[in-house]
Amino acid sequence: MSRRLFELILAIKRKCQCNEEQIQEELGLTASQFHGLIVLDAGGEVAGCEFARRMGLSPSRGSRVLNSLVTSGLVATRNRPDDRRTMEISLTSTGRRMKNRIIERMKACESRVCDRLDDSGVRRVREALELLETVL
Amino acid sequence: MSRRLFELILAIKRKCQCNEEQIQEELGLTASQFHGLIVLDAGGEVAGCEFARRMGLSPSRGSRVLNSLVTSGLVATRNRPDDRRTMEISLTSTGRRMKNRIIERMKACESRVCDRLDDSGVRRVREALELLETVL
DNA sequence: AGCAATAATTGCTAATAGCAATAACATGTC
DNA sequence: GACATGTTATTGCTATTAGCAATTATTGCT
Numbered sequence: 083m084s085r086r087l088f089e090l091i092l093a094i095k096r097k098c099q100c101n102e103e104q105i106q107e108e109l110g111l112t113a114s115q116f117h118g119l120i121v122l123d124a125g126g127e128v129a130g131c132e133f134a135r136r137m138g139l140s141p142s143r144g145s146r147v148l149n150s151l152v153t154s155g156l157v158a159t160r161n162r163p164d165d166r167r168t169m170e171i172s173l174t175s176t177g178r179r180m181k182n183r184i185i186e187r188m189k190a191c192e193s194r195v196c197d198r199l200d201d202s203g204v205r206r207v208r209e210a211l212e213l214l215e216t217v218l
Numbered sequence: 219m220s221r222r223l224f225e226l227i228l229a230i231k232r233k234c235q236c237n238e239e240q241i242q243e244e245l246g247l248t249a250s251q252f253h254g255l256i257v258l259d260a261g262g263e264v265a266g267c268e269f270a271r272r273m274g275l276s277p278s279r280g281s282r283v284l285n286s287l288v289t290s291g292l293v294a295t296r297n298r299p300d301d302r303r304t305m306e307i308s309l310t311s312t313g314r315r316m317k318n319r320i321i322e323r324m325k326a327c328e329s330r331v332c333d334r335l336d337d338s339g340v341r342r343v344r345e346a347l348e349l350l351e352t353v354l
Numbered sequence: 355a356g357c358a359a360t361a362a363t364t365g366c367t368a369a370t371a372g373c374a375a376t377a378a379c380a381t382g383t384c
Numbered sequence: 385g386a387c388a389t390g391t392t393a394t395t396g397c398t399a400t401t402a403g404c405a406a407t408t409a410t411t412g413c414t
Contacts, residue, residue, distance in 0.1 A: 085348075086324070086325070086328065087328050087331070087332075087343070087344060087347065088234070088324050088327070088328055089256075089260075090344070090347040090348065090351055091230065091231075091234055091347065092256070093351050094227065094347065094350055094351055094354060095227075095231050095234070096274050097351070097354040098224070098227055098231070098354070099274070100274075112399090112400065112401090113400080113401080114400080114401070120225075120228070124225075129361075129362095130361070130362060130363095131360085131361060131362080134362095138232050138235070138236075139401095139402075139403090140402070140403050140404080141361075141362070141363085142362085142363075142364080142402085142403065142404080142405095143401075143402050143403070144362090145361095145362060145363055145364085146363090146364095146401090146402090147401090148362095149363090165360095165361085165410075165411070166409080166410060166411085167360065167361040167362070167409065167410045167411070168360090168361060168362085168410090169361085169362080188222070188224050189222070191224070192222065192223050192224055195223070195350075195353050195354060196223075198353040199349065199353055203349055206342065206345070206346050206349070207223070207346045207349060207350050208223060208226070209342070209346070210342050210343045210345070210346030210347065211223065211226040211227065211230065211346065211350075212221075212226065213335065213339055213342070213343060214230055214331075214343050214347075215226055215229050215230055215233070217331050217334040217335055218230060218233040218234070218331060248368095248369065248370090249369075249370080250369075250370070265392080265393095266392070266393060266394095267391085267392060267393080270393095275370095275371075275372090276371070276372050276373080277392075277393070277394085278371080278372065278373080278374095278393085278394075278395080279370075279371050279372070280393090281392095281393060281394055281395085282370090282371090282394090282395095283370095284393095285394090301379080301380070301391095301392085302378080302379060302380090302392095303378065303379045303380070303391065303392040303393070304379095304391090304392060304393085305392085305393080
């Protein structure tokens with residue numbers, strides 16, 4: 083019998099985890115800060131609530147991650163004039179540099195993986211992951 | 219430009235996480251216990267060290283996860299007569315039942331996903347994941 | 355003005371995780 | 385046999401991750 087899909091995903095998850103932890107250590111970031119920066123890379127300015135949602139966290143946890151990013155000088159928040167409950171979160175220049183260093187290292191990891199596949203392999207993996215994401 | 223692979227993997231990882239957390243809640247298991255049982259399902263009797271290694275944890279953390287599984291009556295340990303430093307870890311009957319309930323629910327999740335794909339899609343996803351795992 | 359809903363934070367607690375130190379045992383060397 | 389060295393497992397400690405419930409501030413509706 084062939085291996086179950088979720089076991090494969092579990093194994094892949096764990097291997098990726100190692101790469102991420104190494105990058106986090108290199109850059110002196112906690113896991114939360116690391117993921118926060120990646121989330122903020124994706125979309126421009128977001129509210130705190132939306133930030134937590136995109137990270138898949140509770141608002142309270144999101145708030146604390148945000149706080150640690152602000153304390154580290156990586157992101158800045160400002161109140162929205164039209165709704166003073168809500169904030170706008172944006173990367174500082176330090177944060178943008180840090181984010182770029184993350185992306186750069188992630189790409190390097192990705193290249194190392196893709197180098198071990200031929201073009202058709204890379205395409206098949208990408209297509210399969212996209213397919214899997216849509217049906218999950 | 220197409221999405222980066224690691225972003226896709228991140229998204230997939232998060233979606234799977236939700237399924238796992240739901241199962242953990244249903245069965246009254248912590249995340250560690252849940253993963254411990256899956257690891258113990260894979261190979262028969264293992265030593266504590268090996269258990270930690272397969273879970274991708276430090277020995278100290280492995281020891282504590284193991285302790286919580288023993289306390290919950292899900293696994294049993296016994297000393298190996300030929301090397302009294304080392305233990306053999308095995309599932310109790312309760313643990314086996316619990317493990318089966320996990321597998322059953324994981325399979326159900328997997329079926330729900332596969333139902334949304336045709337045969338060729340399932341095959342392509344499985345092959346791509348296997349390919350990805352080998353090169354990671 | 356009064357009130358429900360929303361956004362964000364804070365106190366609290368639990369789970370997760372590794373490092374360093376330690377104890378118990380095994381193995382090889384003298 | 386005695387001793388050094390390495391292995392296995394545990395424990396104390398600390399940090400990080402995470403959610404629930406309560407709270408504050410603000411908005412929008414009646």
